[in-house]
Each structure stands twice: as C-alpha cells, then as structure tokens.
Amino acid sequence: MKMKRIIALLLATMMLALALSGCGSKKSDSSAAAEGGKTTVNLWATGSDNVRSIFETLTNEFNTNSEYADKYEVKLQFMLSGTGTQTLADMLAAAAKAGQTNTDYDLVDLSGDDLSKVMSLVGQDKFVKLDDSKIPNAASVSAESSVTPDYCQPYRGTTVILAYDSEKVPTPPATMDELVEWMKANPGRFAYNTPGTGGAGDSFVRSSVYNFLPEEAFTSDDEKWVSEWDEGFEFLKSIHPYMYSSGGSIVYPNKNQGTLDLLNQGEIDMCPNWADMVLSQRASGAIRDSIKITQIEPSLTGSLQSMVIPTFGSNEEGAYAFINFMLSPEAQEIMVRDMAAIPLIDSSDMDMTGYEDLQGLDVSNFRIQSIGGLSTAFNERWDNEIGTLG
C-alpha cells in the first residue's frame, strides 16, 4: 500500500514537472553549424497558406539544387497570417529594442505595408544596407521599394486588379471614371469586400479615397491626412447604391474569396481582386476561363514583396545567398507557376504558359500604398459610415 502511494506521488510530481517545462521558453535556434559544415539561415515569413507552401518549395530547392546547397541551409519560420504580421513586426521590434545580437532573425520577408510598419517601429539602421555586389541577380530587377530602398530587396510583385467576366463585359472600363459610369449603368453587378477582411477591398477603398489626395499621402502614416478623407468617403457613399445587393439590402461580402465567388457564380460581373488569386484559381479550374483581369487608371494598388536582413541576425552571407537565389530565373519561375506572382526579372526567357496576363502588368507603374497605422482608423470609419448604410 505504501509503495502504491509513493509511486502515485512520484508520477504526479513528474507530470507536473513535465507540464511546467513545456511552458518554459523555447531555446532560440542558434545558427551554429548544421550538418556537414553548412550554416543555417533562418527565414521569417508570413502570409496565407499558399505563401507557406511556395516558401517550402523554394527553400527545398535552395537546400538541394542551388549553387549554395552545400554552403547554407535555409530553415523556414512561417507564421500564418491573420494577426501574424503584427506579431512578426512586434517580435523584430522587441529583439531590436532589447539590443539583442546574434539572434535567429537572419532574413525576413515583408510586404510593403509591413515593411513601412517595421521600419517605423525598428528604424532602418537596424537593418543591413544591402550591398548590390553581393546580389548579382539584382542587376536585372528594375523595381525599387518606395520605403527604405537601400535596405530591402524586392523579389516579387502582387497587385490588385479588376477581375471581370469577359462574356458579360466585352470591353472592361479603362479608368476609374469609366468604372463608375459602368456601375451606374449596371447597378448591382459590382461588389468589393468589406475592408479589413481582405486586401482587395482594402485596396479598392483606399485607392478611391486617396485618388482625391496628393500622391505623397499614399505612402504616409501622418495623422494629418485623416481629416482629408471626407471627399473620398463621400465618393464611396455615392457609389454605394450601385453595389451588389441580396434580399433587398446592399451587401459587401467578407474575404477576397467572397467577391470572387460571386463573380464566378455570375451574381456580379466585376470585382477588385488579387492578380495571383484570380490567375492561380483560373489555372486550377476553380473559376471559369471567361474571367479575365485588367488594370484601370489610376491603378488599384500593388505592392512589392521584399526581403530585409536585420543587423541583429547571425548569418548575413547566407541571407545574401538566399536573396540572390530568389532573383534567379528558376526561383522566379517557381513563384509564377505556383502562385501567379509577378516576376521582377525579365520574363522573356521564362516559361509563362497560363500566366501571360502577368507579363501585361507593368511593375514600374505600380501604385504602392502603405498608410501604416492609419489603416485601423480607415477601416473603422468605413464600418461606421458605409457599412451601416444598408
């Protein structure tokens, strides 16, 4: 009997100890030598699931087939988006402000909006000023980030475009004014998703509002622009009655996929959406072949996805190697094929079957928007003023 009790107590203590050790902090991966003399490069990225699978393909390719395969090994640290980017930016800021050095933030992938957020949180001197001689493939990249161009290297573009059903709309509008005329002539056949639920709707409303403001406002997070949004919001109210409606009230669906579903089902004929979403779903047969994309003037926003090397990382050479790999034709082709990304190098000798539409998207014409922290105020105002119009 006594033995039983002792064993029971020992088990209980052991389980408690195990449970508590599970709550302990995880040891950070040091980038000391991995197997076979290769050094590790930790790549931090965030996004939706298709971005994760693309990065896994790319890191595998780098680790096995590229010219760097026997020198570096890239480990992907991926954070599924939702509130992920806020956390990644916070994590970088925390590490930088705590004065940490030799952390495992060797290489970080950031979108335009997050780049400006991180740069303002952390400061550009915490990032390596990129030496172009270490990235030979960058010579063929003409696109340049609008935020801290010397400290980040763009490697792919994404853009929001107008997706439309070519059977119902043989000649799509070419300018914003033509689009508004089309909306009024075809009430209920256009929809955009609620801002804050998907980037396409965000892009449409911000482009519409910032069309009334000077160009530099679009990449500024200065609070003074907030009071100048009135004209833009009046415009959004004026087009509200011509939006898609169901059951007697106007509806702004949630998520980018919400409007794409409506377009595919034939309930609407046009919507703003991401180029890569439309093209990859069309290629896989999830949406009809008659759905095409077009850009309007002034264009809906695009953004460049860039990589930065924090000075508090621990494998600068490996980071440079991976960036150079990302700009190689092999890697760019993987990105085109697997996620309809817009390549930033000359695509004439890449295999672009099924994605010829991407070649028509001129990256140098991209309108970049990064209003940083103002986006929360923007979404809240939309929810209160337009969302409640019913």
Added chain:
Amino acid sequence: MMSKSCKQKLVAYGLVMPAFLVVMLTVAYPIVSAVIQSFQDEETGAFTLDNYLYFFTEPAQLRNILYTLFVVVMTVVIAIVVAYLLALYLRFVKSKIAKTIGTLYLLPRFVPAMCAVYAMITIIRDSGLINRIGALFGLDIKLGLMYHASGMIVMNLWFNIPFAAMMITAGLGAIPDSIIEGARDVGASKLKTFTSMILPLSIKDVVVASTFVFMSNVGSFTTPYLMGGNSPKMLGIALFDQFNKYMAYNRSAALSVIMFLICSVSAGVYIYTNLKENDWEKQ
C-alpha cells in the same frame, strides 16, 4: 507526526493541484485580466466605464447586441420546438423509419462547420441550387436568405437541432412507459398525457438543451462571417472587428465581458430550474 486524516487531505490536495493550477492559469487568469483590461482606458490605463458605455450608446453597436439576441433567441425557439417534436417521434413511434432516423439524426453535427456552411451557401444563395432548379421551370427564385438573419438561423439549425434532440431524447428515454400507460389507463387523452406527464418530466432537459444552444450561438463566428451582412452584425464578428481590425483591446475586453454576462443570464435560468425541486421530487 501528522495525523492520518491530515496526510490524506494533503495527498488529496496534492493530486488535485496540477489540474487546478492548469485551470487557474488557462481559464481564471485570462478572465480576470480581461475584466481588468475592460475597465482601463486605452491610452492612460485609468479606470473608466467608457468601454462599456460605447457598446450601449453607439447606435450601431447597440443594434448589434439586439440583433444577436434576436437571432439567438429565434434559433433556440425553433431548434427546441423541432428537436422536441423529433424526440417525441423517436420515443413513441416504433417503426423502421423511426429507427433509421434515430441512427442518422446526429450526422449533421459531424460535418465540419466550414464544409456545412459552404454546402448551405451553395444551396440557398441567389445563384445557388434552389435558384437553378427554379430556372429549369422558368422561375427566378431568389431566396434572399444570404447575408440576412433568416439565412443564419437556418444554418444554426443544422448544428443545433441534432444536439438539442439528443439531449431531449435522453430525457424522454428516462420516462418509463408505465407512466404513459398509467395515464392512458385512467382515460387521459394524448394531449393531456403530454401536458401533464411528459412535459413536466422532461422540462429540465429542455432547459439544459436551450442553455447550451443559447450559449454556443451568442459567440458564433463562422456562420455570420460567411453568411452575415454588414450591419447589424453578430457579436462574434463585432468582437473580431474590435480586436483584429481596430486593435481596440480594451473595448474588445468590454465586449467579451458583455457577451459573458448575456450567457450567464441563460446559465442562471438553467441553475434555477435545476435547483428548484418539483413537487413530485420532494421526499
């Protein structure tokens, strides 16, 4: 040396301690910290009731609360009525069809929420299955259920009718046949048997089922996110907006406390009904 009962008590506490600590850490501590946060001002951290007042004075937010209550109460009422009828059918009708339904009625609950919602959307949307079948006959049927309360209530019934029916069936199963036969022997009609014997004996299970249906639907997210309109919104979506879109963490804490209080009303009803002793249960 400690007495035997003292030792026994220590052992008992010691064995319970790990589980208790886990519950404290994962349940009690976040609740307490959320409640504290809900009373703090966003910028200064000073005590304020503004976060709560926001939800009761902003017309859009107040509408959200009333809308959620409407949708949830309708879901509870319809789910319980249908579930009760289903349970009565399964209990008192002895046929092959009834037996088959008895084994199949729980299946809808096993379908993952996202799949079920998309399945429903495919059928009821304005360009969905019903509309296309109607088109074959030359009719343009647009149900108008999507993005409105009616659609969400229909979707909620998918998950809640089987669950409520399961609980009520269990309760009805506990009513012995002899009671029913006894009532019929003294000449009670079917309706009288129901109102004076079956209903009072199963009312507690009905209240339990209603409580669970109510509490699980107040904070529902998937259905309103995919099928709901822009205004008014269900509280689950309003809460998501507050902490994810606007990053207003103090207001989100206040809204969660408000939702918690709404649920505790229904929990209170449940506790009251269970504690109240019925006449026939008194010794």
